[in-house]
Amino acid sequence: MPQDRAPTRIQKRNRAAILEAALNVFSANGFRGATVDQIAAEAGLSKPNLLYYFPSKEAMHEALLAELLDTWLDPLRALDDSGEPLEELLAYVHRKLEMSRDYPRESRLFANEIVQGAPRIHQALSEDLKALVDDKVALLRAWMDAGRIAPVHPYHLIFSIWSLTQHYADFDVQVRAVLGDEDPFDGADLFLDTLYRRLLSPRPD
């Protein structure tokens, strides 16, 4: 296996090619459904060569998940008190929907993992993820208490954003089967904007 010195040019290229191929295959077939041969073919390398760069199929999967979880939550991390609360939240929704459009493979990789009980990232969920959400929930509560957005259950508000946006990546086939030719994301963008404006606009009371 490659030494842990600075990676050579070849190492960089091949690692990237393998991860790219692995993302394709894992996201489309799940961990168990993916085969190393398939990933090797997709990456244009031989099977033993894959296992020269990653010690096991499991290791490729882990590498993908580790990288994913980090970047996947960036939009939520970016949510802060810098602007108007409602616009801030709408921007978050918008960014999440963009990720579903531009990185559907990542979304499906994540969905596959969670649907099957998150055997490999359960700890990260109840530690890192929970901590981040708790933090942002505090911000939401502050906004609600100050009357700057309408009060709703803050945790379920966040779940709803995840659910509604990721749905367009994870259930893409279903959405397209029903919509026909219409572009799902154009309609979704407007619909979600409307939905969260009506849900969260400060209301007299």
Next chain:
Amino acid sequence: MPQDRAPTRIQKRNRAAILEAALNVFSANGFRGATVDQIAAEAGLSKPNLLYYFPSKEAMHEALLAELLDTWLDPLRALDDSGEPLEELLAYVHRKLEMSRDYPRESRLFANEIVQGAPRIHQALSEDLKALVDDKVALLRAWMDAGRIAPVHPYHLIFSIWSLTQHYADFDVQVRAVLGDEDPFDGADLFLDTLYRRLLSPRPD
């Protein structure tokens, strides 16, 4: 294999046991991740005995999906013009959420299939499902045109209901990891009620 006369007592019992076990295993591991041995063990039968009742692993999966798709859409079929539109829709949301709580395995079986591109039910989606949704969308449009609910993109409205309710079954681990001890469904029920009331309440204009 069993003849196609009227099923015997034993045939009924064993077929049911097999499908029950298959639902457990398929929904938890996906099609590729499930093994016939696993299903056999769960059903308390030997592997060759399973294959006496179903010609293949594929056939068990098909039997489950066929039954599922039919019952899964019952709540939507029940949506009609008999009551107040908003309450009718809220009842639909409520029923769907109940299904996520009471039949999470079915929801996950479906999710697994769709996330991986619906290779086995693509046709049913773009024919039966699309037809049903088109039909209900006409009803929604009529309600909107009559000013009885607020206007929104009707297809995305239906997607949102599927997404928000099924999320609590499919992403159960994630939801619980974040919520801790709090019961997800209690909060979800109230949250979704609020969300759709605010989204759909007829508004002056």
Next chain:
DNA sequence: TTCTGATTTGACCAACTGGTCAAACTCACG
């Protein structure tokens, strides 16, 4: 009880899968 079709199973198989390994090849640098 007997007999026939229904049910069950142990033994088996071929294909597939993740992973190993020694040998061969390539590259960059002195």
Next chain:
DNA sequence: CGTGAGTTTGACCAGTTGGTCAAATCAGAA
């Protein structure tokens, strides 16, 4: 050009998996 580290691969292996089959066992109608 020589050389040693870095890279690649064909051949191989053991475990798993979906599925087969002939033989054994069982249920129930006559």
